[in-house]
Amino acid sequence: MRALYLFRNDLRLADNPGLLAHADGEALLCVYCWPATPAWCNLTGIGEQRDRFLRETLRALQEELEALGQGLLVLHTDPRTAIPQLVEMFDIDRVGIGGAPGHYEDRQLKALRERLDVPLTLYDNTTLYDADQLPGGLDKLAKQFTPFRRAVEDLPVATPLEQAATLPPPPEGAQFRAVTSSSVKPHPAFPLRGGSAEAQRRLRQWMFERKRVQEYKFTRNYLDGLDGSSVLSPWLASGALSPRQAAFALFKYEDAEGRNESTEHLFMELLWREFFQWRARVDGARLFHPGGLRKKKQLRTFEARDFARWCQGDTDSPLVNALMHQLTATGWMSNRGRQIAASYLINELNHDWRYGAAFFEKHLVDYDVGSNYGNWQYIAGVGTDPRGGRHFNIDKQASQYDPDGSFTAKWDGQRVVQPRYINDAADWPIEQS
Ligand SMILES: Cc1cc2nc3c(=O)[nH]c(=O)nc-3n(C[C@H](O)[C@H](O)[C@H](O)COP(=O)(O)OP(=O)(O)OC[C@H]3O[C@@H](n4cnc5c(N)ncnc54)[C@H](O)[C@@H]3O)c2cc1C
Numbered sequence: 001m002r003a004l005y006l007f008r009n010d011l012r013l014a015d016n017p018g019l020l021a022h023a024d025g026e027a028l029l030c031v032y033c034w035p036a037t038p039a040w041c042n043l044t045g046i047g048e049q050r051d052r053f054l055r056e057t058l059r060a061l062q063e064e065l066e067a068l069g070q071g072l073l074v075l076h077t078d079p080r081t082a083i084p085q086l087v088e089m090f091d092i093d094r095v096g097i098g099g100a101p102g103h104y105e106d107r108q109l110k111a112l113r114e115r116l117d118v119p120l121t122l123y124d125n126t127t128l129y130d131a132d133q134l135p136g137g138l139d140k141l142a143k144q145f146t147p148f149r150r151a152v153e154d155l156p157v158a159t160p161l162e163q164a165a166t167l168p169p170p171p172e173g174a175q176f177r178a179v180t181s182s183s184v185k186p187h188p189a190f191p192l193r194g195g196s197a198e199a200q201r202r203l204r205q206w207m208f209e210r211k212r213v214q215e216y217k218f219t220r221n222y223l224d225g226l227d228g229s230s231v232l233s234p235w236l237a238s239g240a241l242s243p244r245q246a247a248f249a250l251f252k253y254e255d256a257e258g259r260n261e262s263t264e265h266l267f268m269e270l271l272w273r274e275f276f277q278w279r280a281r282v283d284g285a286r287l288f289h290p291g292g293l294r295k296k297k298q299l300r301t302f303e304a305r306d307f308a309r310w311c312q313g314d315t316d317s318p319l320v321n322a323l324m325h326q327l328t329a330t331g332w333m334s335n336r337g338r339q340i341a342a343s344y345l346i347n348e349l350n351h352d353w354r355y356g357a358a359f360f361e362k363h364l365v366d367y368d369v370g371s372n373y374g375n376w377q378y379i380a381g382v383g384t385d386p387r388g389g390r391h392f393n394i395d396k397q398a399s400q401y402d403p404d405g406s407f408t409a410k411w412d413g414q415r416v417v418q419p420r421y422i423n424d425a426a427d428w429p430i431e432q433s
Contacts (some may be wrong), residue, residue, distance in 0.1 A: 001025040001093045002027045002092050002093050002094075002171055003022040003095070004031060004032070004083065004095045004096070004371060005022050005097075005098075006033070006083060006096070006241075007019075007030065007072070007098050008032050008097065008098040008100035009099060009126050010098035010099060010125045010369075011032070011057050011061050011066070011196075012061070012240050012241070012242065012404050013061070013164070014162060014164075014169070014242075014245070015125070015160035016123075016125060016127055016163070017161060018097070018098050018099075018225045019112025019163075020122070020161055020163075020164050020166075021096060023164035023166075023167055023168070024168070025278055027168050027171040028070065028168045028169075029090055029170055029174055030071065030073065031079075032058060032061075032072055032073065032074050032075070033075050033079040034074065034076045038125055040235075040358050041355045041359075043356035043358050044360055045365035046363075047224070047328065047331060047362050048184045048333050049184065049328075049365055050362070050363055050364060051236070052182035052194075053192075053193070053331060055179050056193045056194030056195055056198075057195050057240050058179045058194075058199065059070065060198070060240070062178060064424065066077070068167045068376065069166075069167065069172065070169070072176060074175055074177075080112055081227075084115045084116055084299070087116060088172040090174065091171075092118060092166075093119075094333055095120045095253075096122065096123060097109065097112070097120060097121070097128040098239070099122070101280040101281045101370055102369040102370065103282050103283075103362060105286045106224070106284065109122060114371055114433065125239070125242065126239060127243060127277050127278070128157050128244060128247055130158070134151070136151075141148075141278055142384050144285055145275050146386075147404070148271070149268065149275070152271065152274070157247050158244060159244070159246070159248065160245045160248055164380070169276065176420050177254075186330075187330040187331075189225075189329070191328055192234065192365075194234070194235070194238060196240045196264055198235070198240070199241035199245075200241075202235070202247075203232065203241070204206035206226070206231070207230070208249075209258065210227075212228075213250070213262060213266055214260065216228075216266050217261050217262040221334070221336040223337050223365055230246075232246055232364040233366035233371075234235075234332070236366060237365075239254075244271060250266055254416065255335040272371075275384075277368075277369045277370050278370075279374055280369055280370030281385065287369070287370070290354060290382070292377040292380065292382025292383050293382065293383050293384065296381070296382045297381070298382065300351060300352040301352070302351070302352055305355075310344070310345050310356070310359075313325040313411075313412075313413070314418075315349075316418065317344055317394050318413035318414050319340060319394060319397065319398040319407075320340065320341055320344045321411075321413040321415055322402075322411035323337040323340060323413075325412055327364070330365075333363055339392060339421075340392055340394060340401075342356055342375070342379045342380075342388060343379055343394070346380050346389075347391045353377070353382070356376060357373050401412055
């Protein structure tokens with residue numbers, strides 16, 4: 001048998017059932033298609049730090065595959081075009097594809113099924129649980145987090161799989177080129193690199209050596225630094241680390257050091273991720289609708305100047321400016337920071353939330369469709385929040401999370417306050433309430 005495996009959000013060798021299922025056979029062609037970034041919400045392309053992190057992840061995977069006599073073909077082509085051509089070119093008999101929950105990803109899969117005349121198998125490998133473990137299945141998936149958590153938290157998490165000891169060789173004639181590295185370096189404030197080995201290093205250091213998980217519940221809202229929260233999200237999003245690997249590391253820590261409210265809280269956050277992964281499968285295109293899952297009518301604006309100022313970190317809020325500078329410089333922002341920046345755009349600027357989500361999509365090194373759009377909808381009150389949205393008092397957040405202003409100063413948040421009016425095309429001053 002000659003197989004092709006298309007990696008998506010599962011850029012790892014270990015705990016990868018899809019890859020393992022292709023570890024026998026005569027030949028195997030490993031492929032990855034660079035994410036398409038069509039124009040959306042006045043934005044296009046991916047930010048330089050997200051681009052860097054993805055390149056590092058792919059280069060690391062290429063090296064790991066090479067050590068097994070394999071290679072990774074990285075294409076800047078839509079898989080709907082590329083995979084059928086490769087199947088024909090290399091006389092492939094079966095195709096496997098890694099998980100990537102999301103509406104456009106599902107459409108890709110559907111189109112591929114229609115275009116291929118060889119069997120195609122999807123390996124859902126981005127979650128803690130399998131779909132058939134979910135009580136009631138996907139049809140009965142809870143619409144809110146708390147009932148979801150209660151339904152799943154006691155389910156067994158499957159042990160992560162070992163990586164295949166050997167893989168079949170690539171088909172004759174397949175040629176691989178190393179992904180070019182980024183000219184951008186990681187920002188010194190966020191010196192993390194892509195790839196599975198780096199993910200394991202971060203887990204080891206944060207959880208086992210520095211034991212930061214011990215107090216995680218009380219530090220997770222830190223706006224800066226690498227001590228407060230696990231910062232595992234970039235590797236979880238690319239799949240360089242599987243959620244089961246993260247959960248099993250946590251279980252191992254609890255066995256050795258004991259369970260406490262912080263370790264339990266970290267598991268709960270993994271369940272938040274899980275919730276949004278499954279919701280993304282069920283909610284499809286509604287994840288991108290202005291009225292969200294609730295199809296709620298909202299009177300929002302698109303004011304280009306406000307949006308540009310928010311993106312550039314040039315608003316009237318020094319804390320929001322600092323957060324936006326942190327995001328574009330490093331590709332990362334803490335969960336608390338994301339909530340503050342999102343609430344400001346939605347509630348203070350009365351802006352369509354999707355523009356903010358698109359800007360986060362462009363820059364976050366941990367961009368994940370379900371978690372990003374799901375969290376934005378949650379804050380905008382059009383998603384899964386039972387309280388109908390969150391409006392953060394920005395001054396209160398600043399005094400609680402940046403009491404001495406050091407975060408705001410470090411990320412250059414102070415800006416001259418600008419007049420709250422603009423001129424329209426005919427130069428009429430328009431009051432903004
Ligand atoms: C507006 C907004 C946009 C977001 N966009 C993304 C995104 O694109 N990708 C992404 O992975 N997370 C997103 N999040 C969720 C959360 O902010 C990040 O997962 C978290 O900050 C990552 O840091 P960490 O790994 O240190 O998290 P930790 O606090 O250490 O949590 C461990 C893991 O749990 C998961 N997790 C934690 N909080 C959440 C949450 N609220 N929702 C979903 N999963 C969670 C993540 O996988 C995280 O790595 C967003 C949150 C908001 C408010």
